[in-house]
Amino acid sequence: MKLTKKLLLATLVSGALTANAFAGTVEVLHYWTSGGEAAAAAELKKSLEAQGHEWTDFAVAGGGGDNAMTVLKSRAVAGNPPSAAQVKGPSIQDWAELDLLINLNDVAEAEKWDAVLPPVVAKVMKYDGHYVAAPVNVHRVNWLWANPEVFKKSGVEVPTTWEDFFAVADKIKAAGFIPFAHGGQPWQDATVFEDMVLGMGGADFYKKALVELDEEALGGKKMVEILTAFKKLKDYTDPSSPGREWNITTGMVINGKAAMQIMGDWAKGEFTAAKKVPGKDYICIASPGTKDAFVFNIDSMIMFESKNADNNKATKDLAKAILDPSFQKVFNMNKGSIPVRTDADMSDFDDCAKLSAEDFKKSAAAGTLVPSMAHEMAIPAAVRGAFLDTVTNFFNSKNATAKETAKKLVKAVKMAE
Ligand code: GAL
Secondary structure (H helix, E strand, C coil): CCCCHHHHHHHHHHHHHHHCCCCCEEEEEECCCCHHHHHHHHHHHHHHHCCCCEEEEEECCCCCCHHHHHHHHHHHHCCCCCCEEECCCCHHHHHHHCCCECCCHHHHHHCCHHHHCCHHHHHHHEECCEECEEECCEEECCEEEECHHHHHHHCCCCCCCHHHHHHHHHHHHHCCCEEECCCECHHHHHHHHHHHHHHHHCHHHHHHHHHCCCHHHHHCHHHHHHHHHHHHHHHHCCCCCECCCHHHHHHHHHCCCEEEEECCCHHHHHHHHCCCCECCCEEEEECCCCCCCEEEECCEEEEECCCCHHHHHHHHHHHHHHCCHHHHHHHHHHHCCECCCCCCCCCCCCHHHHHHHHHHHHHHHHCCEEECCCCCCCCCHHHHHHHHHHHHHHHHCCCCCHHHHHHHHHHHHHHHC
């Protein structure tokens, strides 16, 4: 067969159609390294490769993402940002202001994002009226994960209020188990702290203190009461708690060494990865005092403009893939979160996810849907840093009082603003 110009062209065109002529490489910086997180990230990789592109993985270990954000900043300063990065909340605005990000409006229009995203989510993803980030999921932060066997052996019920919590924890301790599985790291301390602010103060107080940074709320009697209870939690943790990663800590509830953990539903990804069944092997329940409220944390990817047109196209294809309904399903089933699309079919999801989706809608309508401070959804990064330092120092200090710490919170926040 003689290769004529016409034939060559035809082959090239047909080859191009199948192999995606604009195949590019997308380097993704993220911090999804635990069992459940990695399983979910692998689905994102698969969905990009299915479009003929190459995924370069840049995973930065360290739950909560503080390490990853430090690495991202140094790469950007060095003029070598990745193609995409897991960045959330108000920080998206900071990156967009630097004029480094791709405008995703063409993808958003073609894929009708405005029609399928909750307004609270679409707002976070936009800068100056245009999309600069793609939302992956909705995580709920105010969960308590419990091992039913440990509760049965201790002869107690899973607590729904903070009063119950301490009474139950005493009995579990007496029965020889670790009542409260906690990983002693600043972001984990802050996660439990914010769930306590919501559980003991309510949604309006939460908003006043952790979103509006109201001095009276931060430094007042209620905050002192909450900090006192927060510190008491330490008595129910184990000596190996300081510095422990969150997923190792979830493992203690999975294997029945400890009774309960308070953590966002990325913890559920670990139960799923361990093939545990909700309602049977573990119990998911709103953290004490928060059943009618929802602390939200939305994972999202920002996309950096590159000089290579094929890579930019590939990065946009990643954004498109992220909102694809079938990807939304398989990613969130692994990750423990719920799809961000309002039209998601939840029928195949487990009972924890179904409850999360219901409560997300109910709390949005009731005004009890609040952004996570600990997971960078509520306040600027610097102010969050001040919170984490103050809260974690108090939790680990021998002598600091709740009253002093409430005053310190007011001061630290003011200085960081
Ligand atoms: C959160 C993040 C989640 C999960 C968690 C633990 O900040 O949004 O996706 O990864 O940290 O690492």
